[in-house]
Amino acid sequence: xxxxxxxxxxxxxxxxxxxxxxxxxxxxxxxxxxxxxxxxxxxxxxxxxxxxxxxxxxxxxxxxxxxxxxxxxxxxxxxxxxxxxxxxxxxxxxxxxxxxxxxxxxxxxxxxxxxxxxxxxxxxxxxxxxxxxxxxxxxxxxxxxxxxxxxxxxxxxxxxxxxxxxxxxxxxxxxxxxxxxxxxxxxxxxxxxxxxxxxxxxxxxxxxxxxxxxxxxxxxxxxxxxxxxxxxxxxxxxxxxxxxxxxxxxxxxxxxxxxxxxxxxxxxxxxxxxx
Amino acid sequence: xxxxxxxxxxxxxxxxxxxxxxxxxxxxxxxxxxxxxxxxxxxxxxxxxxxxxxxxxxxxxxxxxxxxxxxxxxxxxxxxxxxxxxxxxxxxxxxxxxxxxxxxxxxxxxxxxxxxxxxxxxxxxxxxxxxxxxxxxxxxxxxxxxxxxxxxxxxxxxxxxxxxxxxxxxxxxxxxxxxxxxxxxxxxxxxxxxxxxxxxxxxxxxxxxxxxxxxxxxxxxxxxxxxxxxxxxxxxxxxxxxxxxxxxxxxxxxxxxxxxxxxxxxxxxxxxxxxxxxxxxxxxxxxxxxxxxxxxxxxxxxxxxxxxxxxxxxxxxxxxxxxxxxxxxxxxxxxxxxxxxxxxxxxxxxxxxxxxxxxxxxxxxxxxx
Numbered sequence: 113x114x115x116x117x118x119x120x121x122x123x124x125x126x127x128x129x130x131x132x133x134x135x136x137x138x139x140x141x142x143x144x145x146x147x148x149x150x151x152x153x154x155x156x157x158x159x160x161x162x163x164x165x166x167x168x169x170x171x172x173x174x175x176x177x178x179x180x181x182x183x184x185x186x187x188x189x190x191x192x193x194x195x196x197x198x199x200x201x202x203x204x205x206x207x208x209x210x211x212x213x214x215x216x217x218x219x220x221x222x223x224x225x226x227x228x229x230x231x232x233x234x235x236x237x238x239x240x241x242x243x244x245x246x247x248x249x250x251x252x253x254x255x256x257x258x259x260x261x262x263x264x265x266x267x268x269x270x271x272x273x274x275x276x277x278x279x280x281x282x283x284x285x286x287x288x289x290x291x292x293x294x295x296x297x298x299x300x301x302x303x304x305x306x307x308x309x310x311x312x313x314x315x316x317x318x319x320x321x322x323x324x325x326x327x328x329x330x331x332x333x334x335x336x337x338x339x340x341x342x343x344x345x346x347x348x349x350x351x352x353x354x355x356x357x358x359x360x361x362x363x364x365x366x367x368x369x370x371x372x373x374x375x376x377x378x379x380x381x382x383x384x385x386x387x
Numbered sequence: 388x389x390x391x392x393x394x395x396x397x398x399x400x401x402x403x404x405x406x407x408x409x410x411x412x413x414x415x416x417x418x419x420x421x422x423x424x425x426x427x428x429x430x431x432x433x434x435x436x437x438x439x440x441x442x443x444x445x446x447x448x449x450x451x452x453x454x455x456x457x458x459x460x461x462x463x464x465x466x467x468x469x470x471x472x473x474x475x476x477x478x479x480x481x482x483x484x485x486x487x488x489x490x491x492x493x494x495x496x497x498x499x500x501x502x503x504x505x506x507x508x509x510x511x512x513x514x515x516x517x518x519x520x521x522x523x524x525x526x527x528x529x530x531x532x533x534x535x536x537x538x539x540x541x542x543x544x545x546x547x548x549x550x551x552x553x554x555x556x557x558x559x560x561x562x563x564x565x566x567x568x569x570x571x572x573x574x575x576x577x578x579x580x581x582x583x584x585x586x587x588x589x590x591x592x593x594x595x596x597x598x599x600x601x602x603x604x605x606x607x608x609x610x611x612x613x614x615x616x617x618x619x620x621x622x623x624x625x626x627x628x629x630x631x632x633x634x635x636x637x638x639x640x641x642x643x644x645x646x647x648x649x650x651x652x653x654x655x656x657x658x659x660x661x662x663x664x665x666x667x668x669x670x671x672x673x674x675x676x677x678x679x680x681x682x683x684x685x686x687x688x689x690x691x692x693x694x695x696x697x698x699x700x701x702x703x704x705x706x707x708x709x710x711x712x713x714x715x716x717x718x719x720x721x722x723x724x725x726x727x728x729x730x731x732x733x734x735x736x737x738x739x740x741x742x743x744x745x746x747x748x749x750x751x752x753x754x755x756x
Contacts, residue, residue, distance in 0.1 A: 279478035282442055283540075285465050286472040287492035288547065297495070301482040 145363050148356035160357040168334045169342035170361065172250065176338065177318040180257050184314045188265025189307070193299075195266075196273040197281075207270070210263050218260055222327025225256050248330035253338065256324040261317045265310035272306045305380040309373065316369045320362060388550035388583050390416040393452040395445045397434055397607075408434045409607040411449055416585060418456075421577050422612075423594035424587045426604035427630065432587045433555055435604075439585065440472050440553050441465035455550060468551075471544030471582075475556040477536040479528040485539050486524040489514055492547045514542040517576070534565040541573075545580070552577075554586035558593065570597055591631050595619060603627045625740035628665060635666040635710040637737070649705025653734070654680040664737040671712040672733040673699065673722060683732040685710065690724055692716065699724060701732060 150157050160166065195207055213221065229246045230236045239246060246252045280302070284294045300307075322340040329336040331345065339358060347355040397409040409431040416422050424432040437443040438453075442465055445451035453461045460468050479488050493507045502510065515521045518538040528536055537557060544552060557573070558566040574597055577584055588594050594601045595615040602612040603626075611623035622628040639648030641662050646653045655662070677683070685701040688709060696713040712732065714724075722730070 279474055279476065280480055283472070283474060283478040283480070283543075284491070284495075286440060286442070286470060287495065287543070288466045289491070289495040290466065293495050297491075298480055 142363060145356055145359050148352065149360035151356075152353055156353055157357050157360075160351075160354040161361065163354070165333050165337065166342060166354075166358060169337045169339045169358070172253075172337065173319055173339040176250065176254055176257050177315060179254055180261055180318045181311055181314055183258050184262050184265050185307070185311060187262055188267075188269060188310060189303075191266045192269035192273055195270055197278055210266050213260050213263050218256075218321065218323030219327060221259055222256050222324035225252065225259070225324075225328055229255070247328050248332070248336060250336065252328040253325050253336065256328050257318050257321055260321050260324050261314045264313040264317065265307065268306045268310035268313070269303055272303060276302055305376060305383065308376055309380075312369055312373050312376070316366060319365050388456040389418045389454075390414075390439065390551060390583060390585065391452075391454040392435075392439070393454075394449045395435065395438055395451050395453070396449055397431070397438060397443070397445055407607055409438075409445075411451075412607075412609055414602065414609065414612065416583060419581050419583055420599045421574070421584045421586075421597065423598035423601045424585065424604060425589070425591065425594035425601050425630075427589060429606075430604040431607035432604045434607075436553050436555055436585060436587050439551075440470050441468050442472075469547070469549050471547065471549035471552040473537070473540050473544050473552070473554040473557050475559050477528070477533075477540040479536055479540055479543070481528050484525050484527055485515070485520060485531070486511055488528070488539055489542045489546055491543065510546065514546055517545075518542045532565075533561050534569060537561065537569065541576075545582075549582065552582050552584040554584065556587055556589070559588070559590075566593070573597065595631070603630060605630070625665070628738060628740065633668050633711050635668065635671070635712075636708065637664040637666065638662070638707070649703075650682075650684060651703070651705045652682040657739075662739065664739050666710075666734050666737050668698070668711040668713045669696070670735045670737070671710070672735060673712060673714055673718070673724070673730050674733055675722065675730060677731045678733055681731070681733045683734075685730055685732050687724055687726055687728045687730065689726065690719070692719065697724070701730075 191206075191210065195203060226247055227233050228235050229239065229252065231240050231247070233247075236247070246255065280298050281294050284298045289297070320340060321338075322344070325338055326341055326344075329338065329341060331337055331341050333342075333345070337345070339362060343355050343358040343362070346358060392412060392414040394411040394413065395409060396407075396411040398405055398407050400406055412435060424435060426432045434443065438445050441460070441463065445453075445461075451461065452459065455468070480491065483491070489511045490507050493502060493510065496502075501507075512521060512524075515524055518541060520535060520538055520542070523531065523535065528539070531539065541557075558569055561569065570593060586597070595618070598615055600612060601615050601618050603610045603618060605626050611618055611627050618627065619631055622631065628634065637646070637648065637651075637653070639646045639651070639653075639662060640660075641647075641655060641657050642659050644654060644656060646655050646657070646662060646664070653664075655664075683703075685703045685706075687699055688702045689700040691698040697716060697719040699712045699714060699719075701710040701712060710732065714722075722728075724730075
């Protein structure tokens with residue numbers, strides 16, 4: 113049987129075009145990052161990476177990420193559970209609201225937080241009165257990072273939990289299992305791959321977030337500079353090698369994330385076949 | 388343990404979208420009885436079963452009460468009701484082996500009541516032996532056939548020795564042969580272990596074969612509850628009659644003791660007026676000549692000689708919907724039935740359910756027979 117587009121000429125052209133585009137737009141920039149980072153040798157790369165401010169930026173980025181993930185995890189699971197296991201008025205509206213952080217530009221999100229929590233903001237005045245500073249400090253960075261990343265876990269879980277239904281949980285409760293046991297022994301094992309996948313996406317986004325963070329951080333070197341912000345400052349200072357050294361770190365995290373994601377997908381597919 | 392239901396009603400939604408899933412229902416199930424809830428989809432039978440299980444709640448107004456023996460479980464949570472529940476699509480834990488599925492109920496018991504792991508292992512193996520699945524203990528549900536999965540789900544439900552076993556369309560998703568086997572097997576198990584069971588089905592044959600008593604439901608009401616024999620032979624109303632088997636309709640005008648419909652005539656002892664008579668396929672005889680009482684000319688449109696009897700489809704100008712008759716193989720051969728053949732249908736008996744009076748009326752022919 114001759115399928116549409118199965119002529120050898122068409123096939124070869126399409127494959128060639130896909131490979132060429134992928135190389136040009138995806139692979140080449142990646143290679144360029146590492147080439148630039150190591151352009152003046154290993155020593156210069158290392159001195160850039162071990163620079164006091166770079167280390168501080170790496171530390172802050174990891175700190176924010178480590179705090180963001182559990183919050184998003186709990187929020188995502190709770191939300192997915194709520195939306196897929198209960199019928200209540202406003203359920204559809206809630207499902208739409210989850211997507212707001214995806215729909216809104218991160219810069220706008222940062223500005224909104226600044227407006228609310230900044231010194232002259234609606235809630236900022238009260239906070240200032242109690243000597244609590246959110247903006248231009250790490251709590252502000254954490255807040256906007258959570259805002260930007262919170263939909264990932266829920267988005268992964270909702271379709272899966274909808275498809276699986278609540279029959280297994282009902283079976284567990286008729287067998288006398290308490291709520292927490294049901295979650296731990298029935299719900300969680302069924303959603304674990306989607307959950308991990310959501311965490312990986314959350315992690316990738318939290319590490320790389322620029323727009324929202326740049327508005328609320330104040331970019332104080334060694335204090336409120338995350339890795340992406342630090343990278344941009346280095347570039348503005350004409351320290352190309354330094355900028356690309358930082359960029360290579362971000363790219364490395366991205367590659368590790370991709371590898372983890374691919375491994376998970378492979379394992380999940382294998383689980384499907386042989387649970 | 389007996390089950391007593393008092394005023395169990397249920398509605399979904401509110402305002403204009405309010406639908407009554409269950410009109411207040413009363414039902415007594417005796418200790419050790421196997422009762423079938425039979426009805427078409429949307430008749431409220433699954434809702435009733437889920438309310439008994441505690442997976443759904445009856446409307447609080449109207450004094451709904453559920454008693455298991457002397458124990459009032461109306462406000463008892465599902466997990467404390469001590470019921471076994473078997474789901475239509477098995478609902479096995481897909482990430483656990485057969486063994487772990489069956490053991491689940493025992494392993495989640497509070498630590499002070501929980502049997503030791505040795506006891507659990509012994510009990511699970513006994514249960515698996517009972518459902519004839521010991522050799523599959525380490526398989527996962529996805530590696531089992533539908534019938535095997537349903538047996539695992541039964542073993543899982545029985546692991547905690549429940550007083551009451553509730554089954555929601557237990558054989559609905561299985562093919563005919565497996566369904567037959569499992570049905571018989573469940574009946575044996577029930578008689579052997581002596582629990583009280585209630586099962587939901589939309590399959591008349593299944594309900595009539597398996598149950599001690601059948602509750603026929605429609606539109607959230609129990610239309611009749613009685614032994615299979617009584618439900619089949621003296622249906623309480625037209626719905627029960629029509630739902631329990633194939634039905635042929637004969638509509639016409641009665642004048643001077645004769646019902647006329649086109650060229651069809653049938654002697655009936657009924658007052659003048661329009662009438663609708665109902666006939667079962669096995670209550671029709673086919674003959675090459677009419678009788679003085681019945682002149683019902685029909686044409687054979689199809690025959691299906693499968694099973695104990697031959698199913699014959701009949702059509703005629705005076706019939707809205709084709710009729711179905713079941714005849715013995717001997718008669719089938721004697722009449723030499725072929726498609727297109729013209730014959731006469733002769734009813735042995737007929738039934739009528741005038742809308743005004745719920746009491747069934749039988750034909751004089753039936754009383755004679």
